[in-house]
Amino acid sequence: MKSYRKELWFNLPNRRQFINITSQVEQCLRESGVKEGMVLCNAMHITSSVFINDDESGLHHDFEVWLEKLAPEKPYAQYHHNGSEDNADAHLKRTVMGREVVVAITEGRLDFGPWEQIFYGEFDGKRRKRVLVKIIGD
Amino acid sequence: MKSYRKELWFNLPNRRQFINITSQVEQCLRESGVKEGMVLCNAMHITSSVFINDDESGLHHDFEVWLEKLAPEKPYAQYHHNGSEDNADAHLKRTVMGREVVVAITEGRLDFGPWEQIFYGEFDGKRRKRVLVKIIGD
Amino acid sequence: MKSYRKELWFNLPNRRQFINITSQVEQCLRESGVKEGMVLCNAMHITSSVFINDDESGLHHDFEVWLEKLAPEKPYAQYHHNGSEDNADAHLKRTVMGREVVVAITEGRLDFGPWEQIFYGEFDGKRRKRVLVKIIGD
Numbered sequence: 001m002k003s004y005r006k007e008l009w010f011n012l013p014n015r016r017q018f019i020n021i022t023s024q025v026e027q028c029l030r031e032s033g034v035k036e037g038m039v040l041c042n043a044m045h046i047t048s049s050v051f052i053n054d055d056e057s058g059l060h061h062d063f064e065v066w067l068e069k070l071a072p073e074k075p076y077a078q079y080h081h082n083g084s085e086d087n088a089d090a091h092l093k094r095t096v097m098g099r100e101v102v103v104a105i106t107e108g109r110l111d112f113g114p115w116e117q118i119f120y121g122e123f124d125g126k127r128r129k130r131v132l133v134k135i136i137g138d
Numbered sequence: 139m140k141s142y143r144k145e146l147w148f149n150l151p152n153r154r155q156f157i158n159i160t161s162q163v164e165q166c167l168r169e170s171g172v173k174e175g176m177v178l179c180n181a182m183h184i185t186s187s188v189f190i191n192d193d194e195s196g197l198h199h200d201f202e203v204w205l206e207k208l209a210p211e212k213p214y215a216q217y218h219h220n221g222s223e224d225n226a227d228a229h230l231k232r233t234v235m236g237r238e239v240v241v242a243i244t245e246g247r248l249d250f251g252p253w254e255q256i257f258y259g260e261f262d263g264k265r266r267k268r269v270l271v272k273i274i275g276d
Numbered sequence: 277m278k279s280y281r282k283e284l285w286f287n288l289p290n291r292r293q294f295i296n297i298t299s300q301v302e303q304c305l306r307e308s309g310v311k312e313g314m315v316l317c318n319a320m321h322i323t324s325s326v327f328i329n330d331d332e333s334g335l336h337h338d339f340e341v342w343l344e345k346l347a348p349e350k351p352y353a354q355y356h357h358n359g360s361e362d363n364a365d366a367h368l369k370r371t372v373m374g375r376e377v378v379v380a381i382t383e384g385r386l387d388f389g390p391w392e393q394i395f396y397g398e399f400d401g402k403r404r405k406r407v408l409v410k411i412i413g414d
Contacts, residue, residue: 044389
C-alpha cells in the first residue's frame with residue numbers, strides 16, 4: 001500500500017471565503033502515483049471546512065447568507081466561546097459545511113460526478129491556515 | 139490491496155425522496171470479496187446525499203419538514219443560484235445531510251450498529267442520478 | 277494491509293453530553309501498529325455523533341444552545357417519529373454534527389492540526405451506546 005501526505009497552506013484576506021482546491025488535490029494525486037484508493041482531504045483547523053459542491057458564484061453567495069442565518073457572526077456576546085475569541089460562529093458554520101471529504105481514486109483520477117469540485121471553506125481568515133491531503137492505495 | 143467500484147443509478151419520481159440502499163451496498167461488498175477494509179459511498183451529484191440513519195417513515199417525514207424549515211425550496215428568487223436553476227435549496231439540504239458515508243468492513247460485512255441503514259437522499263429528482271460505491275481492503 | 281477494530285462503550289448520565297475520546301482513539305492506534313493509513317471513527321447509533329472540534333467548555337455550551345434552536349427537543353409531538361419514541365430531535369442533532377470522522381495516520385500518529393480533538397456527541401443518553409474505531413493501513 002502506498003501513502004502520500006501534503007499540507008496546502010492558505011492565508012485568505014477575508015474572514016469568510018471559499019477557494020476551489022480541486023486542481024491542487026489532483027496535483028497531489030499525480031505526485032502520489034496511486035491508481036486505486038482513497039483521498040482524505042480535511043481542514044486542520046476547527047474554524048474551516050473542506051467540502052464538495054458547485055463552483056458557481058451565486059451558490060456561494062447563497063451559502064454565505066444561509067450560514068449567517070443559521071449561525072450569525074454577531075452579536076459576539078451571544079456565544080460563551082467568545083470571551084477572548086470572536087469566532088464561535090466559525091466553529092458552528094464549519095460544522096454545517098463539514099470538516100473533511102473522502103474521494104475515491106479510480107484509474108489514477110478523482111472519481112467525481114459531473115459537477116463535483118473540492119473547496120476550502122474559510123470562516124475565520126486573515127491568517128495562515130492549512131488543509132491536509134492524505135492518499136492511500138496502490 | 140483489493141479495490142472495487144460500482145455506480146448505483148436512480149431516477150426518482152419526486153423532487154425529494156429517501157431510498158434505502160443498504161442491500162445494494164451489501165451486494166457490492168459481496169462482489170468485491172473484501173473482508174477487512176472500508177466502503178466509501180457518495181452521491182456523485184451536488185444536489186443529493188448519502189447518509190446513515192433510521193428506516194422509519196415518521197422520521198423521514200420529520201427530516202423533510204426540518205430541511206424545508208432550514209433551507210426552504212420557495213420562493214425561488216430568494217437564492218442567487220436560481221437564475222436559470224431552481225435547485226439552490228437542494229444544494230443546501232444536501233449539505234446538512236452530507237455527501238458521503240464511510241463504513242467499516244469487518245469479516246466481510248458492513249460493520250454496523252443495530253439500526254444503521256444507508257440512504258440515498260434525493261433533493262432535486264425526476265432525472266437520472268447516481269451514487270458511487272468504492273471499496274478498498276483485503 | 278493491517279486492519280484493527282475496537283468498540284468504545286459509553287453510558288452517559290445526561291440526555292446530551294460531549295466526551296473527548298482522543299486519547300482512547302490514540303490508544304487504539306498504538307494497539308493497531310499502523311504507521312501510515314486512516315482511522316474511521318463512527319457512532320454506531322443513529323442518535324449520537326463523532327465529530328472533531330475544540331475542547332472548550334464555552335463552545336460546547338454554544339453547541340448545545342445552537343442545536344436546541346435548530347432542532348428543539350420539545351414539544352415532543354412536533355415530530356412524527358415521536359410515537360413510542362421521544363428522540364426525533366436526537367436524530368436531527370446528530371445529522372448536523374455528523375456520524376463519523378476519518379483521520380489520517382502519519383508516522384504512527386493521528387495527523388491533526390493544533391486544536392483538533394475527537395468527541396463522542398450523545399443526544400439520547402442514559403443508556404449503553406458505542407463508537408466503532410476501525411483502522412486500516414501499513
